[in-house]
Amino acid sequence: MRVFGRVRAAGAAVSESERELFGGPLRYDMGWAEHERARLELSMLSAVRAMPRLVGGTLRRAWRADRPALVAVAVSEIGQGVAAAVGLLAVNAVMHALLGGGTPTDRLYAALPALVAVGVVGVVNAGLACWSTSRAGRLEPLVERLATTEYLAAAAAVEMEAIEDPEFRRLIDVAQYGAASARAMIGVSVAAVNGTISLVAAGGVLTVLHPALLPMLLLIAAPRGWGAMRVAQERYVSVMVWVEHVRAGRLLGSLLTSRSAAQEVRVHGVGDFLLDRYRDMAESAEREQKRLATDKALTELVAAGLSGLAMVATYAFMGWLIVAGHMELAVAGTAVIAVRSGSANLGALVMNVNQLHEEALYVHDHDRFLAEAARHTIPEGGADVPARVDEIRAEDVTYRYPDRAEPALDGVSLTIPMGSVTAVVGENGSGKSTLIKVLAGLLLPGSGSVRWAGVDVARLDRAQLFDRVALLTQDFERWPMTAGMNIRIGRPGRAASKEQDLAGAVRFAGGGALVERLPHGLRTLLARMFRGASEISGGEWQKIGLARTHFRTEGCGADGLLIVDEPTSALDPEAEIAVFDRIRRLAGPRRAIVLVTHRMSGVRHADTIHVLHRGRLVEHGTHDELMAADGRYASMFRTQAAQYAQGAQRPCGPAAEVSATGVPAGPPPVPGPPAGQDPAPEDPAIRHPSPAGPAPRPSVPQVRAPRGNGAGTPGPLGSAGAEVGPAEHGPRPDQAGPATGAGGPEQRPPRTGTPGSPAG
Numbered sequence: 001m002r003v004f005g006r007v008r009a010a011g012a013a014v015s016e017s018e019r020e021l022f023g024g025p026l027r028y029d030m031g032w033a034e035h036e037r038a039r040l041e042l043s044m045l046s047a048v049r050a051m052p053r054l055v056g057g058t059l060r061r062a063w064r065a066d067r068p069a070l071v072a073v074a075v076s077e078i079g080q081g082v083a084a085a086v087g088l089l090a091v092n093a094v095m096h097a098l099l100g101g102g103t104p105t106d107r108l109y110a111a112l113p114a115l116v117a118v119g120v121v122g123v124v125n126a127g128l129a130c131w132s133t134s135r136a137g138r139l140e141p142l143v144e145r146l147a148t149t150e151y152l153a154a155a156a157a158v159e160m161e162a163i164e165d166p167e168f169r170r171l172i173d174v175a176q177y178g179a180a181s182a183r184a185m186i187g188v189s190v191a192a193v194n195g196t197i198s199l200v201a202a203g204g205v206l207t208v209l210h211p212a213l214l215p216m217l218l219l220i221a222a223p224r225g226w227g228a229m230r231v232a233q234e235r236y237v238s239v240m241v242w243v244e245h246v247r248a249g250r251l252l253g254s255l256l257t258s259r260s261a262a263q264e265v266r267v268h269g270v271g272d273f274l275l276d277r278y279r280d281m282a283e284s285a286e287r288e289q290k291r292l293a294t295d296k297a298l299t300e301l302v303a304a305g306l307s308g309l310a311m312v313a314t315y316a317f318m319g320w321l322i323v324a325g326h327m328e329l330a331v332a333g334t335a336v337i338a339v340r341s342g343s344a345n346l347g348a349l350v351m352n353v354n355q356l357h358e359e360a361l362y363v364h365d366h367d368r369f370l371a372e373a374a375r376h377t378i379p380e381g382g383a384d385v386p387a388r389v390d391e392i393r394a395e396d397v398t399y400r401y402p403d404r405a406e407p408a409l410d411g412v413s414l415t416i417p418m419g420s421v422t423a424v425v426g427e428n429g430s431g432k433s434t435l436i437k438v439l440a441g442l443l444l445p446g447s448g449s450v451r452w453a454g455v456d457v458a459r460l461d462r463a464q465l466f467d468r469v470a471l472l473t474q475d476f477e478r479w480p481m482t483a484g485m486n487i488r489i490g491r492p493g494r495a496a497s498k499e500q501d502l503a504g505a506v507r508f509a510g511g512g513a514l515v516e517r518l519p520h521g522l523r524t525l526l527a528r529m530f531r532g533a534s535e536i537s538g539g540e541w542q543k544i545g546l547a548r549t550h551f552r553t554e555g556c557g558a559d560g561l562l563i564v565d566e567p568t569s570a571l572d573p574e575a576e577i578a579v580f581d582r583i584r585r586l587a588g589p590r591r592a593i594v595l596v597t598h599r600m601s602g603v604r605h606a607d608t609i610h611v612l613h614r615g616r617l618v619e620h621g622t623h624d625e626l627m628a629a630d631g632r633y634a635s636m637f638r639t640q641a642a643q644y645a646q647g648a649q650r651p652c653g654p655a656a657e658v659s660a661t662g663v664p665a666g667p668p669p670v671p672g673p674p675a676g677q678d679p680a681p682e683d684p685a686i687r688h689p690s691p692a693g694p695a696p697r698p699s700v701p702q703v704r705a706p707r708g709n710g711a712g713t714p715g716p717l718g719s720a721g722a723e724v725g726p727a728e729h730g731p732r733p734d735q736a737g738p739a740t741g742a743g744g745p746e747q748r749p750p751r752t753g754t755p756g757s758p759a760g
């Protein structure tokens with residue numbers, strides 16, 4: 001059957017829940033793998049033809065992992081093959097002796113040397129098998145580690161653009177199973193080599209006994225080979241087609257148990273609702289499993305029937321040879337043994353080749369990922385970044401995300417002088433985050449250029465460039481590690497073995513009281529999923545983030561760029577003012593700050609403010625200049641001021657209105673801003689404090705930033721409800737579902753037969 005038919009069969013059922021929740025059937029898009037289709041149209045012949053290549057690839061990996069172990073395995077496997085041939089010849093000699101002339105005692109004596117040889121061969125064989133098993137067992141984990149390390153290193157080294165590209169992300173996902181398969185291929189390759197050698201031995205002996213017996217042997221094994229191959233193809237296609245469904249099922253499972261969704265699951269009654277859909281999706285996955293099981297049973301029945309017929313024909317042929325006097329009885333006895341062991345060898349070999357192929361499909365994905373990743377790897381080397389960088393310039397920069405028709409940045413030009421604070425404002429989706437990624441060298445412009453000290457970023461040594469950049473974003477990583485490590489990780493190479501080494505950063509971030517409250521100070525583990533760990537709030541995390549940024553910037557003596565993206569989204573007003581003050585203090589003559597925020601109170605004291613609108617820079621200037629110009633900035637600013645004024649008059653307003661742009665308008669008294677503008681507080685009472693003076697206490701209720709979902713909730717600041725906890729730091733939400741149900745198993749989900757894994 002051709003693969004298209006199989007894809008149709010595998011994707012026939014669509015659960016109503018998938019339509020309802022995800023807008024349609026979640027099925028793997030086979031489009032990306034157009035060239036893979038030929039690979040799926042396997043036949044036994046093509047599988048056998050590909051075997052040397054597959055085994056060769058495995059051997060190369062094993063060679064790199066542990067040469068002595070590989071040599072030991074090879075020697076012991078070849079030894080076993082030779083032993084098998086010698087054993088068959090010894091059996092032949094025993095037969096001849098037993099069926100020859102003389103008294104039974106004479107015949108027994110005559111057979112004795114050959115019998116001893118059979119015994120010795122058996123012992124040698126067992127010893128060699130033992131040796132091979134132990135060496136192969138040593139190789140397997142090494143190969144898996146090698147493949148996993150290759151995978152992880154490649155994934156960590158690719159350009160951000162690749163990470164943002166859904167196609168590439170899918171490839172990263174698919175390739176994750178390759179390492180386990182590379183490991184499995186060691187054992188299977190060894191078994192395949194062993195089976196081949198044993199088969200050659202049995203075939204050789206059979207050919208010597210009678211040339212017609214070899215084709216008969218092949219006839220017995222062929223149907224089983226066909227059956228095994230067909231079942232494997234079915235399973236692989238099913239895995240590919242259902243992988244998204246499996247993931248979606250797991251996602252539902254993990255949402256039901258996640259902490260971030262716990263409130264809505266209970267209060268909004270989402271629990272029962274999702275559970276129903278989970279069941280529905282599990283049922284459709286089970287239908288696919290049932291289809292696969294039925295198909296497998298039928299295929300194996302047909303294969304066993306055909307193989308049995310070939311066996312009957314072989315024995316009938318041997319019977320005719322004996323009756324017609326073309327074969328001695330003793331030879332026939334050996335031939336029966338050789339046919340039995342040969343067909344067993346061939347059957348095992350077929351299974352091995354088939355399994356090799358199945359594993360190779362995953363290893364192929366792994367290799368394809370490595371090749372793709374190599375094409376997208378951030379280049380090493382390049383021009384040195386000068387120690388003194390007077391300015392960073394973007395010149396007519398245009399950037400378009402791979403899956404978007406519209407550019408996220410369109411002809412943007414700006415200059416960031418060293419020692420300045422530059423603010424970037426604009427409505428949601430106007431391109432602010434994209435701009436800072438481009439300035440930091442994380443994304444390379446499609447056209448135009450970003451220049452550090454006059455040198456195009458594309459030509460600079462990117463590792464050196466990154467070393468000059470510090471990031472403080474609203475969704476900075478909350479590493480599931482200790483509080484101290486969460487600060488130190490800002491510059492992992494910088495020594496900080498003692499708590500005092502981090503004291504400056506903690507003090508700077510105003511985190512002294514927080515650290516004192518933690519049960520083990522900086523050694524407290526901040527990862528709720530582990531026993532003994534502590535939980536801290538979103539605002540407290542942001543203090544940790546600020547301390548991390550301080551630790552990073554302090555560790556860099558050369559000119560650099562500090563990027564601050566919505567740093568106060570989870571802070572109360574007092575803390576917010578203090579943070580903006582601290583960020584300003586991070587500015588120095590040899591450091592430029594780019595600040596992205598919706599909080600106008602944090603923006604007004606910037607040296608230059610750039611206003612982005614739909615990817616284009618539409619205004620720039622100081623706060624006073626922009627207010628005088630009475631353009632978009634002035635309108636945004638006044639809108640926020642008006643919100644605060646309203647908020648002060650209407651303290652019990654709606655908890656979270658939604659603006660015309662679909663953006664939550666913020667906390668209680670703040671109504672949504674006009675379409676296309678971002679809500680952000682501006683309170684005449686909030687004035688940027690002078691570094692010397694105390695922060696005035698604002699008279700407005702706490703205001704949350706509209707970006708992200710970090711409005712005061714601990715943890716989830718990233719997209720898609722990621723949280724500090726298993727959903728973010730353990731397996732991802734789409735991987736962390738229960739072990740059964742629509743989600744299927746954890747490791748290479750669809751293959752192990754757990755309910756919900758269609759190809760089990």
Ligand SMILES: Nc1ncnc2c1ncn2[C@@H]1O[C@H](COP(=O)(O)OP(=O)(O)OP(=O)(O)O)[C@@H](O)[C@H]1O
Nearest residue numbers: 164401404408427428429430431432433434435707
């Ligand atoms: N990874 C991505 N893949 C595709 N499109 C993206 C990606 N990231 C952002 N975009 C799109 O690019 C445009 C600019 O997004 P960007 O995140 O830079 O805006 P922003 O001004 O930072 O928005 P916000 O204030 O909501 O954070 C938007 O239309 C957005 O949908």
